[in-house]
Amino acid sequence: MDLSREERALYNPAFTALLCTRAVQGHQKQYGAPCPLTVAVVAAVMALQPSIRTALPGTVRTGLMNWIETNDAVRFAMSRNATPLAAMVRPGLLFALQTRALHATPDGIILASGATPRAVRGATEQTLAIQNAALFLGRWLPSTGSLSTVLTLLGVKP
């Protein structure tokens, strides 16, 4: 992929790896089970988009389906940006697996013990916000049960 220096810096594998890790961390906290690969990728892709971050609700008890239906901007943003962003997120996921921050199991991915620090840290507000969004989405995306329905609603192929 040919990227400018800015893009290389903003979507560098270490950062997207961190986002996947945050999503898995959120998932593990909420369900205590391995996180499906799709959840990690979709959470990271959504967290990277400012228009989606601002639309996120305050609590995981909010109905996900209803939220997607009422927020047209989210669906629009996903159909436009999901593919290129996923292409940036995938190397990150691979990087996390290579550096053993995450482990792949047959049921999904899990956090390596003692790997990433539990507390969200970062030098700027934006990096903090993105990490928190990924953490939240990891907890929230699987809340309806059927992930493929969610993805269809978002306009993304499961």
Add this chain to the structure above:
Amino acid sequence: MTFQIQAVTIYGKQPGQMRTVPFKPGALNIITGDSRRGKSALLTIIDYCLASSDYPVKAGKVRDYVGTYAVTLTKPGQQLFVARRAPEGKAAVSTVLCILTQAPGTPPPDADELQFTTPQDTAKDILSSFCGIDTTVRVPAVGKNILIAPSIRHALFFCFQAQNEVANSNVLFHSQGEEWRPNTIRGVIPYFLGAVDREQALLQNKLRNLRKELADHQAVLNASAELTAASGQARALLTEAVEAGLVPAQPGDPTADEILPILRTAMEYTGPAESPGDDDPLAELHTHRNELRRLFARTRAETADLKQALTENSDFTDQATEQRARLASLDLLNQDADTGRDRCPVCDSTVTSANETITGILRDLAYLDDDLQAIRTDTPAIRRLIAEREHRLQELRSDLARNQEEINELTTALRRTERESDDLRRGAIVQGRISLYLDTAAQLAAAPRVQDRREALREQIARLEQQLSDSTQDDRLTSFLSLINQQIRKKARALDLEFSDSPIRLDVNRLTVIADTMGGPVHLKNMGSAENALGYHVSTMLSLHEWFAEHQRPVPRTLILDQPSQVYFPEEATGEEELQSSDRQHLLKLFETLQATLEELDGAMQIIVVEHADLSDPAFSRHVTERWRRSNGSALVPSSWMDPEGD
């Protein structure tokens, strides 16, 4: 995040000579040895490599046999190697350094790989940035009307305690004994404790300009209202008098005190008037006015340009900081030592090695750091230029006003005298006007002809002063210090020091420690016994470092103590047999306190002690990293470097 010291390296004057003394970050490092084995030189070498303006290494074997000094600084994920040559020939210091960014864990390079290309000032900036000091901050100096830019040099006040400082009851901080240093230390303490407001220095500059404007304005008002100032009116009258031939032409610009006697002379003149030169004072004033206008416009344009540059710089910095923060995520991930696998962990196909990715990220980080470094060095300079230009604009504004006043007065006068053909009559008229000016100055005072803007200016000044006093810097400093004071007292108690039952406070104005006893305050210098002085030095430094570490302040996480045991030891003693058992206990307690602080900070700080004594107690002996004894022939400078006859 800031750095600790990984190693000190010296290169001999002969090729291939190189010796490294490693230090453990986050731990207590004790180097013990006989006298004159180069222990104290360690502190001065570190000082020299951190861009000191002089050559602190004392004359002796180290100066004789060492050609280049170097330190390796480390912080999580980063390592910086700084080398500096000993001064050559008659030079007082070497003004170029070699600074290399290294991957963590890299050993110092060989002497022939060193390129000394970084000027001392730039090195100071780089080291300050590496230390985490915000190079755009300015703090007002104490007792002087200037702003100080805190740098790595200022941070070292809190990191070193040389042999003559560690138990000195007159000075508390490193180099406090030197001239003018105390004011600098007072000035930078609020910044290093984290109490400084970034915008404050700028506001203070604005306040100074406003005060200057008020003073100018006051002078203008005085001129129009009182007899004593050299107002435009008085000067115009003088010009007229010269024009009418009442007084000879005056060289230069007369002041208020000079102008009155001249005008009085003009009143006494009775003789025939001589024709003045053909130079036209009005035209001169207009030319001067045009010149002033041109300067004013140019300065204003320059100011606007500079402000534009400042905005662009800060936009870029915001962008670059965001990119940097994201790249720095690398630090947060757990990196397995074995990252060289180039098989996909899921499907086992060939993929790019993670190491390559890491290298790429580190390369981009280095680019960004270079750019940011350049911008950070620019920004303070631009700010300073803007302040200068604004000051100049203010001056030009006052000059223009004065010039206008002169033109007005002269025009009125010329209009009147033009009609008089007879020079004598013309002179008489001018005399009359001067007389009126001298006599009725008091009446003029009643109705100032310059618009009085003093109230508006005073209001602005009051508002700024309010804003500056609202900023809670002093409050914050007081509250920070009171928290630190509690720690000092706790440590003083642990060391069983005298006066530790009373409240202890660090006085940043006097730069000393004071105990508030029932009998009044007792200063460190009056506490008697070198043991107390040592104890309070150590308690204060440890408490400050705890504060720095807990609040991520940009001070190197290193404390270097040179021979704390000197207060317990007779001169030139080497073993512990001479030590009284109570002294022994006290000394051990000191090392236990150091160790307790380090454990509490959990690796966030490092202490280096160079020591004459060598105690067998594990509280001491298990931290000893080097033993430089005559008996085992080891020292900082290896004996193989020395000329056998010369030694």
